[in-house]
Amino acid sequence: MPTLGESTQDNDPPILRFTDVQDLFDVIDYTTRDFLIVTNVSPSHFTEIEREREEQRRKFRFRRYDSNARILIITLPTEVHEALHLGIYMRYHTQLVPNGREESWISKGTTAFRQQGHPGGDGREGDSTGVPKPEREGKDKWPTLWWFRTSNHDVKIVILAKFDRQQHHILLEKSEEEISLPQGAITRGRAAAILQQGGVFAPVKRQSITITRDETTNPVSYNVTRGALVLGFRLRFLRDPGPQEGDFVLGIQDLQRFAKGVWAAAGLNERRACWR
Incomplete structure (x- = not known):
């Protein structure tokens, strides 16, 4: 199961440690926030997330992906x-x-x-x-x-x-x-x-x-x-x-x-x- 971290402020986005694409999509489906920070995302993970997003026609956006830090910031419009x-x-x-x-x-x-x-x-x-x-x-x-x-x-x-x-x-x-x-x-x-x-x-x-x-x-x-x-x-x-x-x-x-x-x-x- 994904690990969802607590925010330090009410306006901070939740933090999720990536495990697999389906767990990530489950969190996206239920969160009420418009941003989500995902850690532990390798370049291959990012490519997989991107591919599955297109195949499943998901509407979220990649605000930023940093391959060195392995951090993905997702926008949920x-x-x-x-x-x-x-x-x-x-x-x-x-x-x-x-x-x-x-x-x-x-x-x-x-x-x-x-x-x-x-x-x-x-x-x-x-x-x-x-x-x-x-x-x-x-x-x-x-x-x-x-x-x-x-x-x-x-x-x-x-x-x-x-x-x-x-x-x-x-x-x-x-x-x-x-x-x-x-x-x-x-x-x-x-x-x-x-x-x-x-x-x-x-x-x-x-x-x-x-x-x-x-x-x-x-x-x-x-x-x-x-x-x-x-x-x-x-x-x-x-x-x-x-x-x-x-x-x-x-x-x-x-x-x-x-x-x-x-x-x-x-x-x-x-x-x-x-x-x-």
Whole structure:
């Protein structure tokens, strides 16, 4: 039988020591969480899990597989989980259309990507991903939206969204990579050239936005702290912006509407506040 570890916090995902595929699927069928950490997963185990998932048409996703640590993180999509990423990505895609950029962007959805040189090893699947066209057009091209190191630094922006029902808030975090180079080194070139010069890539959190639901107001309100969500054009399209092109901005009102949709997916309606 699988060994399911206890979480240290209510919001932490459960931890399972892998024994066999059927035991893993049994846990997936009965867990109420949207994430599951599985340890003791060898590359051959991962290949077997992946094959059985496809044959049985299971809907869970591989958030990350680390072949060295033998850890697999599984995403179990819920209505809230889907509302979190689709609520942002659909608004992002909508902004491409009026500027005529929809043909310059390819949505990759939950496509699985593998680390270069590790066809049976490290892998990841995002929730909503995409690539610029023609800069990243073609099979197995990593998205510019959404891993850093595993993609050989081809991914430029990562967005994490977390829903906390108990604290009544949504947390959005945007990260990018910074490059540190020895004195005199040149930053031009691909990641491999930068690393050969002694460069170091480090993920840096650029934005942290909290959206809090206030049920004491009539109607219920959503308070946004630390401003709009901004995704730079250059990092997404790998070129400088042209006329009428610019950064993607999800403003305060858009974030409030986004939050309203997430809470609706959580089964919490826009009920009026009550006083005695």
